[in-house]
Amino acid sequence: MTHRIEGREKVTGKARYAYEYPLEAPAYVSAVQAEAGKGEIVSVDAASARRLPGVLAVLSCENAPQLASRSNGELAVFQSRTVSYRGQFVAAVVAETLETAREAARLLRIEYAAEAPDVRLRDDHPGLYRPEEINTGVPADTEMGDPEAALSDSDVQVDVTYTTPAEHNNPMEPHTTVAHWNEDGSLTLYESTQGASTHQRTIARIFGLDREQVRVVSPHVGGGFGAKGTPRPNAVLAAMAAREVGRPVKFAVPRQQMYATTGYRTPTIQRLRLGAAADGTLNAIVHDVVEQTSTVREFAEQTAAPTRIMYRAPHRRTTHRVVALDVPTPSWMRAPGETPGMYALESALDELAAAAGIDPVELRIRNDTDHEPESGLPFSSRNLVACLREGAERFGWAGRDPAPRSRRAGRRLVGTGVAASTYPARLNPGRATARAEPDGTFTVRIAAADIGTGARTALALLAAETLKADLGRVRMEVGDSSFPTASVAGGSSGTASWGTAVVRACEALRERLNGAVPPEGVEASADTRDEVEAQERYARHAFGAQFAEVEVDVDTGEVRVSRMLGVFAAGRIVNPVTARSQFVGGMTMGIGMALMEESVMDERFGDYLNRDLAQYHVPACADVPDIEAVWLEESDPHLNPMGAKGIGEIGIVGAAAAIGNAVHHATGVRVRDLPITPPKLLARG
Structure with a gap:
């Protein structure tokens, strides 16, 4: 550690x-x-x-x-x-x-x-159109089978619409x-x-x-x-x-x-339709997304993309429609696409569990799959079920009364909820150099970015491990475009991509070392483009399960998250200290998404009304009393030399849904429009 x-x-x-x-x-x-x-x-x-x-x-x-x-x-x-x-x-x-x-x-x-200005996103806007592709370069729409017919023939049906607001980083x-x-x-x-x-x-x-x-x-x-x-x-x-x-x-x-x-997360309107047999087995999934872009430059978030990989169902459709409004261009915000998309999917799945009378954890396990449902590719590894079971045991899920409003603590209603997490495990090409210095130390350089994630430490650990040297002898230099080219710190691909280049450069240096280091030192480099392009075809994703307990004041509608647990399967964890920080940080952002965060647009002037941290609320220490993140040991030989999947973003995915599901369990009120604020609970409580 x-x-x-x-x-x-x-x-x-x-x-x-x-x-x-x-x-x-x-x-x-x-x-x-x-x-x-x-x-x-x-x-x-x-x-x-x-x-x-x-x-x-x-x-x-x-x-x-x-x-x-x-x-x-x-x-x-x-x-x-x-x-x-x-x-x-x-x-x-x-x-x-x-x-x-x-x-x-x-x-x-x-x-x-x-x-x-035209600034209001709505699902009947005349300017809606289908983009040619969405953020990750995949098609805007996908379809398999006959989802409409399958929905009609399903024993249990859910047809719900969720909205998420604009959010700022x-x-x-x-x-x-x-x-x-x-x-x-x-x-x-x-x-x-x-x-x-x-x-x-x-x-x-x-x-x-x-x-x-x-x-x-x-x-x-x-x-x-x-x-x-x-x-x-x-x-x-x-x-x-x-x-x-x-x-x-x-x-x-x-x-x-x-x-x-400086960018923001696009607001979304998401209609989810699920059809299942009486035992909860999914027959059909339809996920239709409406979101905004700007008149300046197109950005279409891949909101329905996680629905394409999560659960098996023979009949399925996902669509994205965007409208160009007189607003700033939306952009990336932690786990773009997966974060709002999984909020809607995992909330709708909770509604299906209630309609079918099936435990929400069990429902997800019954619809697990060993291959990516739409591409047909096998998963390089998928331990979603293990995360759900481990989390249920640690969280004490077995004793849960599924009936809403079944637990009270004085004037507070208590509820628990669950949601799954996922995020792609990407690998981008890059370059690195490793140099043996005459004094017995090593210098490793790559134009990577450490944005507070601990990437510098993780890369140094990988270099030391590969060089078979003490960590104190490795000097890790990042954050300069004069260093060998590196991909952006995003998409949870940083350590996986940069680490591959660092490992290969250090391997090349070890081959060049032969006894004493000459006065001018010895240097080796690596370019991983060919290695990345030659990867076998697998569906590579990290998975997890989020559990939340909330307390809702019956008089004020105030929601407090009393405890959260995240269990993740994300390949090899290079450094447990920085890993826990990333998981917990993502889960904390999920609390903000569920209960607080909302950039409010003034439709008359076309500007955000809340533009500072006094009015745009994010969680503070008092909002996160008990939060725990653990991970499963997962070996995946189809990723990269380290077997790492990347963890910077999966912590926020599913967190808001777990909290929303817990609020419903506590109160019996289903809030489908984030954030979940007291007026929304009191109006329907």
């Missing part, structure tokens, strides 16, 4: 984050957001701002330099007079101090030719860029990003540079949850401003501005 190798740096404040890089005479950027929800910029009056002492430049659509690539509308900063959504960056001030920049930004006067460290143009025309960005290599490629394209002319430095990141998976407008704006004033600039997006400019 190994604690984080960078832990001391973090707790003593020595770990350097993007905004903290000391550059000579930096200037500061303050951005201005659009006050119109849709329309055109008529004029920008910057006279008062420019007169303020210390102002170096004002940038807007009226004077911004043309970018080399404008294919991504979210990153085409100041390239048009068009306002696509309220909160879009429409101008910026660069000044000697941050205070001056903010005051000057306040003095800017921007006139709009405004139109009424809210990492502790804001989106931050420190930009510096070098004398040779190259660009250095100190960036809070989940992928230095990806960031480098995108920024180089936007500014018409060769990839090698851009360096992205990001050794420490204060969280991302998907919001930092791709570059955001702040990076483009900072680089543009630095070039304009001829000196380094710093730009940290204030939290209130993050809500419109």
Whole structure:
């Protein structure tokens, strides 16, 4: 068991984050957001701002330099007079101090030719369409058999609609860029990003540079949850401003501005129809999803994708429909697709269990499968049933009275719920180098990102294991695009993908080592592209089971999660310390999703009403009194050299459904529209 190798740096404040890089005479950027929800910029009056002492430049659509690539509308900063959504960056001030920049930004006067924005997602919107593909590159729709006929012939039927609201990632460290143009025309960005290599490629394209002319430095990141998976407008704006004033600039997006400019989870409307025999065996599954994208750039989340792999049923259909609204473009948020999709599926399965009079754990076990139902591929490993049984035993499920409102503790109703978890086990190509130093130590480099997950520690452990060296002799360097190329920290693929490259590089180094290390050292490298592309065809997924107990106050409707248990099967766990942190962190986010999190859209102005942590609520310590995460020993030879599946996201999948199912068991009230707030329980209690 190994604690984080960078832990001391973090707790003593020595770990350097993007905004903290000391550059000579930096200037500061303050951005201005659009006050119109849709329309055109008529004029920008910057006279008062420019007169303020210390102002170096004002940038807007009226004077911004043309970018080399404008294919991504979210990153085409100041390239048009068009306002696509309220909160879009429409101008910026660069000044000697941050205070001056903010005051000057306040003095800017921007006139709009405004139109009424269309911002409300509804399932009868005339603009709904089927995207060509969804986020993971898979088809928007799938169908097998005759699901309509099978539903009609089923002994037990469930037809329910669930909605989830827009949700925002809210990492502790804001989106931050420190930009510096070098004398040779190259660009250095100190960036809070989940992928230095990806960031480098995108920024180089936007500014018409060769990839090698851009360096992205990001050794420490204060969280991302998907919001930092791709570059955001702040990076483009900072680089543009630095070039304009001829000196380094710093730009940290204030939290209130993050809500419109750094991505969010799309709201969803999901209709689930399940048909089963009297014994609970599924005959048909139909999962229809409606969600939103923007007029700026299409993003279609794979919400129904987990339904395609979870339970066997001969007749099935999944569909995705999106509508382009006058809103910011949605993006990744921890376990995109699986998180909202499994909330609906696992809640509907609970409703089926109640309708059929079957225990919810038993119902899931009866519908387990040894192959992916729609692709037909065998699972590389699938221990969902083992997770359910282990969890039921640990949680004390056997003594549960299935009747709603059957347990009380004073003025509180007590209930328990269960839901399954799943997430794909992906492997992306990458590169790494491993070097033996003359002093007996080793240096391993890869442009991976440690966003607080402990990736640096896990990779160091794998390197030490492969090199057969003590961990203290391995120096693990990550977070710099000048290192060998790495995939983004996302999709629970980081350690699996980067670890494969690290292991292969260390194996190659061991083969080169022969006795004493020469004065110049010995280095070896690895590129895993061929290995990844040659993988056998298996369905690779992690699985788990979530159990929750809640207490609901009969007078106020307040819901408290009294205990949670997650049991997971995710291949080899490289480091138990960081693994538990990831599982528990995901489950805690699931509490927020179930009971608190909701970005509320003002339909008149087209802007989010709650734009800070005073109004956008997330769980605090008092909201999580007893939470436990355990895992099963799982050996899977079809994954990667480590046998690891990735665990960064599965902890949140199914957590909200387990809590929602527990609330129904406690109260008899089924809340199908997240979050589950007291008014929704009191109105129907």
